[in-house]
Amino acid sequence: MQRMCKIIENRELCRDVYEMRLECPEIVQESKPGQFLHIKINKSADPLLRRPISISRIYRDTGCISIVYQCVGKGTEEMAALKQGEYIDVIGPLGNGFTLFQRKKSAVIGGGIGIAPLLEIVAELTDCDAYLGFRDNTFKLDEFASACKELHIATEDGSLGSRGNVTDIIKDIKKYEIVYACGPKAMLKRIKELCAEKNVKCFISIEERMGCGIGACLVCACKIKEGDAWHYKKVCTDGPVFEASEVDFDD
Structure with missing residues (x-):
């Protein structure tokens, strides 16, 4: 599904590594560990391609998802500059994800x-x-x-x-x-x-x-x-x- 998701938080964790928390209750309902989001950085044609970023945490109680990304070029640098309260274009969840086995070490x-x-x-x-x-x-x-x-x-x-x-x-x-x-x-x-x-x-x-x-x-x-x-x-x-x-x- 494609949604405009509200940025709840976008913070630097360490040098060139950021965490963004998105409010996206409908995407949360369908998400599982190991899946990813396909993110369009801005409304312009540059950068043209979306960025695939893995889901880090799924907060089902608040309808939020956390992603962690590394600044490696223009697209992710623009992501790092986005502010709380802004919206970002997201497609997801995509991919198959992990199957978890609760009773196994x-x-x-x-x-x-x-x-x-x-x-x-x-x-x-x-x-x-x-x-x-x-x-x-x-x-x-x-x-x-x-x-x-x-x-x-x-x-x-x-x-x-x-x-x-x-x-x-x-x-x-x-x-x-x-x-x-x-x-x-x-x-x-x-x-x-x-x-x-x-x-x-x-x-x-x-x-x-x-x-x-x-x-x-x-x-x-x-x-x-x-x-x-x-x-x-x-x-x-x-x-x-x-x-x-x-x-x-x-x-």
């Missing part, structure tokens, strides 16, 4: 801006640990800490938690029945390998550039295995969530 593993869609998972699950990796600046740690059982942090510069990558701090992945992950492709590839070695079911959210967001333009195609055959699927409609074992990261 779970972990979320995220890297950088990829931690954002994992926050709603730990908020909804009752037995979930979190492994989060950052380059240097961290964000949303208090919310993760209050929602998950255990919180493990890695930073590349060693300023907080362990020094290194998030995959370096996962010592016993076989104690989990389900893993949910989102982040850079190199991280997702390594998590796929770790889970395959210990026969742990893993679901990943893939971040790809998108054009239309509804499966028409084929910009976001990724290679997926079905049975003994490989096919290309569209991240925007068939994903962004896939079983890790299905995804070819070497394509």
